[in-house]
Amino acid sequence: MYDMKALYEAESVEHAIALRLEHPTAQIIAGGSDVLVQMREGKRAGAELISIYGIDALRGVTLDEEENLRIGSLTSFSHITRDALIQERCNVLGEAVDQVGSPQIRNIGTIGGNTCNGVTSADSASTLHAWEAIVELTGKNGVRRLPIHDFYLRAGKVDLRVEEGEIQTAILIPKASYERTFGHYIKYGMRNAMEIATLGCSVNVRLSPDKTIIERCRIAYGVAGPVPMRCPSAEAAANGHRPTEELAETFSRAVLEDINPRDSWRASKAFRQHIAVEMARRCLIKSIRKAGGALQ
Amino acid sequence: MSNQYKLVRCNINGKDVEKVVDVRASLTDMLRNDYRLTSVKKGCEVGECGACNVLIDGEAFNSCIYLAVWAEGKHIRTLEGLLGPNGELSDIQQAFIDETAIQCGFCTPGFIMSAVEILESGKEYTDDELRKLLSGHLCRCTGYENILRAVKKTMYKRLGKPIPQ
Numbered sequence: 001m002y003d004m005k006a007l008y009e010a011e012s013v014e015h016a017i018a019l020r021l022e023h024p025t026a027q028i029i030a031g032g033s034d035v036l037v038q039m040r041e042g043k044r045a046g047a048e049l050i051s052i053y054g055i056d057a058l059r060g061v062t063l064d065e066e067e068n069l070r071i072g073s074l075t076s077f078s079h080i081t082r083d084a085l086i087q088e089r090c091n092v093l094g095e096a097v098d099q100v101g102s103p104q105i106r107n108i109g110t111i112g113g114n115t116c117n118g119v120t121s122a123d124s125a126s127t128l129h130a131w132e133a134i135v136e137l138t139g140k141n142g143v144r145r146l147p148i149h150d151f152y153l154r155a156g157k158v159d160l161r162v163e164e165g166e167i168q169t170a171i172l173i174p175k176a177s178y179e180r181t182f183g184h185y186i187k188y189g190m191r192n193a194m195e196i197a198t199l200g201c202s203v204n205v206r207l208s209p210d211k212t213i214i215e216r217c218r219i220a221y222g223v224a225g226p227v228p229m230r231c232p233s234a235e236a237a238a239n240g241h242r243p244t245e246e247l248a249e250t251f252s253r254a255v256l257e258d259i260n261p262r263d264s265w266r267a268s269k270a271f272r273q274h275i276a277v278e279m280a281r282r283c284l285i286k287s288i289r290k291a292g293g294a295l296q
Numbered sequence: 297m298s299n300q301y302k303l304v305r306c307n308i309n310g311k312d313v314e315k316v317v318d319v320r321a322s323l324t325d326m327l328r329n330d331y332r333l334t335s336v337k338k339g340c341e342v343g344e345c346g347a348c349n350v351l352i353d354g355e356a357f358n359s360c361i362y363l364a365v366w367a368e369g370k371h372i373r374t375l376e377g378l379l380g381p382n383g384e385l386s387d388i389q390q391a392f393i394d395e396t397a398i399q400c401g402f403c404t405p406g407f408i409m410s411a412v413e414i415l416e417s418g419k420e421y422t423d424d425e426l427r428k429l430l431s432g433h434l435c436r437c438t439g440y441e442n443i444l445r446a447v448k449k450t451m452y453k454r455l456g457k458p459i460p461q
C-alpha cells in the first residue's frame with residue numbers, strides 16, 4: 001500500500017487539466033518511477049495524486065505537419081528506443097534513454113517524467129538540450145511551447161503552471177534541429193545498469209555536404225551544473241571549422257569555460273571536469289563518424 | 297478518503313478476472329493478496345531488485361512501483377502462468393534447475409519472467425545483450441553466471457540451433 005491521500009485518474013488531457021484546477025495541491029503521476037519511490041521514502045507521503053498514466057493519446061512518436069518529431073509525454077523509454085522515426089532522425093535520443101536504470105524501468109519511465117522532475121542527471125535531458133527540443137504544455141488557456149532550456153528554472157523545478165492546470169503533453173524535436181544531424185551520448189557511471197549518471201554528455205554535428213566542415217555543433221551536459229546545460233564556448237570553437245584532431249582538442253578544452261560541476265559523494269568537481277573534457281572529445285569524434293565524416 | 301475502492305478488471309495468466317481493490321495498492325499487493333500469486337515477491341519495493349517483476353501486455357514491469365488500478369484492461373502474466381496442465385515445468389524453469397541457477401529462489405520468478413519476454417521475442421541475443429536484458433534483477437546467491445547460462449541454453453534450444461562455442 002502506498003501512503004497516499006487520494007488518487008484521481010485522468011481520462012483525457014482536458015480531464016487532467018480540470019482535475020488539476022480542482023485539486024491544486026495534488027501531484028501528477030505519470031509512470032510513477034520517481035513519484036512512487038519518493039512516496040515509499042516518505043517524501044511524498046500523504047499526497048493526493050492525479051494519475052495521467054491512462055491517457056493513451058499522450059503515447060507515441062509522430063511527425064507533425066512541419067515534420068517536427070513529436071514525442072508524446074507518456075512515451076516510455078523502451079518505446080522511444082524502438083521507434084523507427086527516432087532511429088531515423090534522432091538516434092542518439094533512443095540510445096541515451098536505453099541507458100536508463102534497467103529494462104523494467106525503461107518500460108515504466110516516461111520522457112515527460114524524466115524532464116518534469118527537473119533533475120540534472122536525467123538521461124534524456126542533455127540530449128534534449130543539445131537538440132534544442134521544444135516542450136509542449138497544455139493548460140486551461142490552451143497550448144504553450146517553450147525551448148527546453150527555459151523549461152528548467154532551477155534544480156528540481158520546471159516551468160509548469162499549476163494555477164493554469166498545466167501538464168506536459170509532448171516534446172518536439174524541430175526539423176531544423178534534426179536535419180542532416182547526427183549525435184552521440186556518453187553516460188559516465190560507476191556501473192552499467194541501475195546507476196545514475198556521474199556525468200552525461202551529448203554532442204551532435206551537421207557536416208557540410210562534402211563532409212569537410214562542421215556546419216553546426218551542439219553539446220550539452222547533465223550533472224555539470226544544477227540543471228542540464230549547453231556549452232556555448234565549445235560550440236563556437238567548433239562551428240565552421242574543419243574536423244581535425246586539434247579541433248577536437250580545442251573544442252573539448254573549451255567546455256571548461258562553460259560547465260560548473262560540484263563536489264558530491266559520487267565524484268569530485270575536479271574529477272567531473274577531467275572526464276567532461278574526455279567525454280566531449282569522444283562524443284565529437286563519434287558524432288563526426290556517424291555523420292559520415294572523419295578526422296582530417 | 298472518498299472513492300477509496302475501485303473495480304479492476306484484467307486478464308491474469310489467461311483468465312479474465314475482476315476484484316474491487318484499494319486504490320492505494322500496488323500491483324504486487326493485488327497479485328499477492330487478492331489473487332494469491334505469491335511468486336511475485338516483495339524485495340526492495342522501490343524498483344531496484346526485480347523480485348516483483350511480471351509481464352504486462354508482454355513487457356516486463358516491476359509490480360511494486362505500478363498502481364493496481366493501472367491493471368484495468370491489461371494482460372498480466374506471472375510465473376504461475378508457466379505451469380503446464382498437469383503441473384509440468386516449462387523449459388526455462390527446468391533450465392534454471394539444471395544449471396543450478398537457483399539457490400534460495402527469491403529472485404527466480406522475477407528473472408524467469410524477464411527470460412520469458414526475451415525468449416518469446418524469438419531473437420538471438422549475444423551474451424552482452426542478454427546481460428543487459430537481465431540487468432534489472434539482483435541475485436544475492438548465484439553470482440549470475442548460471443542464470444545467464446540457463447537463459448542462453450533455452451534461447452538456443454527454442455531457436456533450434458546449437459550453442460556456439
Ligand SMILES: Cc1cc2nc3c(=O)[nH]c(=O)nc-3n(C[C@H](O)[C@H](O)[C@H](O)COP(=O)(O)OP(=O)(O)OC[C@H]3O[C@@H](n4cnc5c(N)ncnc54)[C@H](O)[C@@H]3O)c2cc1C
Pocket residue numbers: 027028029030031032033034035036037052073074099100101102105108109110111112113114115116117121122123124160166167168169194195196197342343344
Ligand atoms: C530503480 C530506478 C532506476 C532509475 N534509473 C534512472 C536512470 O538511470 N536515469 C534516469 O534518468 N532516471 C532514472 N530513474 C528515474 C526515473 O525512472 C525517471 O526519471 C523517469 O523518467 C520518470 O518518469 P515517470 O513517468 O516514472 O515519472 P513520475 O514518477 O510519474 O513523475 C516524475 C515527476 O514529473 C512529474 N510529471 C511526470 N509527467 C508529467 C507530465 N506529463 N506533466 C506534468 N508533470 C509530470 C511528476 O509530478 C513528478 O514530479 C530511475 C528510477 C528507478 C526507480
Ligand code: FES
Pocket residue numbers: 337338339340341342343344345346347348349358359360361
Ligand atoms: S520489489 Fe519490486 S523491484 Fe524490488
Ligand code: FES
Pocket residue numbers: 397398399400401402403404434435436437438
Ligand atoms: S537465488 Fe537467492 S537471490 Fe537469487
